[in-house]
Amino acid sequence: MGEIRRRGVVALGVTGLVAPLTRALTAAPAQAASCTTQAGPYQKQVEKFLGRPVDGKQSAADCQAIKAFQDKHGITPDIGYAGSVTWGVMDLMNKQKAVGKNPNKDGACPVNKGRIACVNLTLQLSWIQDGKKLVYGPVPVRTGRTGFATRTGLKKIYWRDLHHVSTVYNVPMPYSQFFDGGQAFHSVGLSMWNPPGSHGCVNMTTKDAKTYWALLKTGDDVFVYGRKPGT
Known part of the structure; x- marks a missing residue:
């Protein structure tokens, strides 16, 4: 009985490895295609992070690079849109890297x-x-x-x-x-x-x-x- 109680308490609040139910905080334009042609509000920042030409304009190559990043980290919708969620992840990565070994x-x-x-x-x-x-x-x-x-x-x-x-x-x-x-x-x-x-x-x-x-x-x-x- 004690073991059952302990496991019951431990279960409260545990992380579930369920499929991520993510939503973009910045609404991306609806697109029938898998890759959007529209530049997002964080286009230049995202381009810089990915090593793309920084011009603030969405290209097919930009979209594919952004989409690959989104797919790798489970960011949805994965249509290559440079929105707040995608940039938020990249910005956090930059801040983590800056910490170094201290x-x-x-x-x-x-x-x-x-x-x-x-x-x-x-x-x-x-x-x-x-x-x-x-x-x-x-x-x-x-x-x-x-x-x-x-x-x-x-x-x-x-x-x-x-x-x-x-x-x-x-x-x-x-x-x-x-x-x-x-x-x-x-x-x-x-x-x-x-x-x-x-x-x-x-x-x-x-x-x-x-x-x-x-x-x-x-x-x-x-x-x-x-x-x-x-x-």
Whole structure:
């Protein structure tokens, strides 16, 4: 009975690996074709990010490059339109890259706790540190969408399940390390930049989730801070 209660509590708020139900925040023009001929409001920024000629005008090659980016990261509609969702993902990537190997430059994650896993929701980055020493990361993560926020604050890993399966969504959550109710680090088979986000968990690539599993243990601290863009 105790195990049933525990799994029931853990299930609350867990990330579901369901097909992403994403919607563009900037309405793209309706097109019967698979690639739009219209330039979007972030055309120049998107062209620059993709290494395309920056002229603010949509070309067939621009559209194909934008569409390929959208397909890679699960952004819909994938018609090559340079809207706010597509640019938002690219802008976040730029900000993540600028962090380099000093993710705790602002000192927000505690350095007096020994080993701790830090999660910066604003930059969608996570890393592990020992005091001031960076142990692993930073790595991109995918956290809770609107209505399923990854809760902030200082927490502890209280349960680990290598082969966990969500009892809410009936989907696998490999390398699960739970730190707040049903919220956990775990791997997913999605892009880390796939909008709109998880159902509360901190999604990671399989490589990073495996490394977190090896470096962390029950009782280790987790600190979550900031706010996910768009929430």
